[in-house]
Amino acid sequence: MLKLSIVIKYYLLSFLLIDSISGFVRIYLGISNPIFNIGYWIRGPILILLFFYYLIQLKNRKLFIDEFISLIIFAYFIFNLFLNYTIAPSSRMFTENIPYILRQQFLLFLLVFIRNRMELDESLTRKVIYFNFIIFAINLFIGYMFGFGLEVYEFSNTSKGMFQSGNPVSILNLIFFTFFILDGKFRKRIVPIAITLFNGFVIATKSIFGFIIPIFFALRRKALSINKLIFYTLLIFSIIITFSSIIDITMDAYETRFGVNINKSIDVTTKIGGLYKSEIMNSIASINFRRYASLNVQMEESLSNYNTFLIGKSLVGQNVFWEKRGEFRFKNSSMDFFDFFFKYGLIGTVLFIFLLMKDIMPAIKKSITRDKVVISLFFVYSFFGGHVIDSVTSGSFFYYYLAKIKS
DSSP: OOOHHHHHHHHHHHHHHHHHHHHHHHHHSOOOOGGGOHHHHHHHHHHHHHHHHHHHHHHTTOOOHHHHHHHHHHHHHHHHHHHHHHHSOOTHHHHTHHHHHHHHHHHHHHHHHHHHHOOOOHHHHHHHHHHHHHHHHHHHHHHHHHOOSBOGGGOTTOOOBTOSOHHHHHHHHHHHHHHHHTSSOGGGGHHHHHHHHHHHHHHOSGGGGGGHHHHHHHHHTTSSOHHHHHHHHHHHHHHHHHSHHHHHHHHHHHHHHHHHHHHHHHHHHHHTTOSSSOHHHHHHHHTTOHHHHHHHHHHHHHHHOHHHHHHOOHHHHHHHHHHTTTOSSOOSOSOHHHHHHHHHHHHHHHHHHHHHHTTHHHHHHHSOHHHHHHHHHHHHHHHHTOSSTTOHHHHHHHHHHHHHTTO
């Protein structure tokens, strides 16, 4: 009989291939029904296997504490769904909540299984990184060169291949860059590093500025010497200057990306009445902080309503909350931990954070710099960016690394 650990291993080696195929089916075949989604057919059975596996372990009293907490969270998700349904009856409570709950629970079960039931080593990590990086890079290259797939947030001169969301693509590219630049000698990783830089140009989001962080740590550990950094920087600029058209394309891509983003931020802040009494302060705050403008309204609701504070509104309740304000494009603050709090309240958030952080701090102190930076970037990006740790695309990597850093 095939071991569950082997199933999980093959999933980890191919999850970006699964998502790219799912994207193709949705984009080019126009099929959004879950019955025809390969992601559901692969992750669904794995979720069922994990669920019954933990029930058996519970019966045999062989559960680890975090596995037990993951089952409690699953029960809480279901309880939360029915409780919010009694407060605001709607079929959407089931049609929209259930897929989200199952996706989130799949990731939580994945975390605790990898953390407790699998032997993780550098060989497996490298395979997971390289196999998925190849799929990732091919998606972005083909998407950019041939207009195949999706643009990032529907902006011109950008690409996210077959992947459905922009933030997971951005953080994954940043994580790949971090892994390669902090993994051994720089000259041996020059090709994948160059590809991640190209990917950053293709994606054209603000995540490109995050590259500074792993470069800083690379300099500290002398993976890059100052002389080498100067040489490679001059080389890159020489190439860019030689091909002046690249400059024009780059400027157009980034100006379009940030210009449209600023206008959207201002529009949203205007809709909700601004953050401050001063119009000048509102203009400054709204330029690049649409998330914080949305967050203010969301947290005001949470802190002024006992039920919302304690149990949240659920995914559907959050969407309805914003829809009533005319926010059909931005249905949340897009900051994972705040959104999770708004969905599942204080109870759900405490359980969730406990599961993520159990025994992690001592493990982080003992881990190598590369893994520390990867985990930190995931948390920071998720905290300020959103749609990262509840996405199967980037979440699969996040929970693997979270489990790995403890092993």
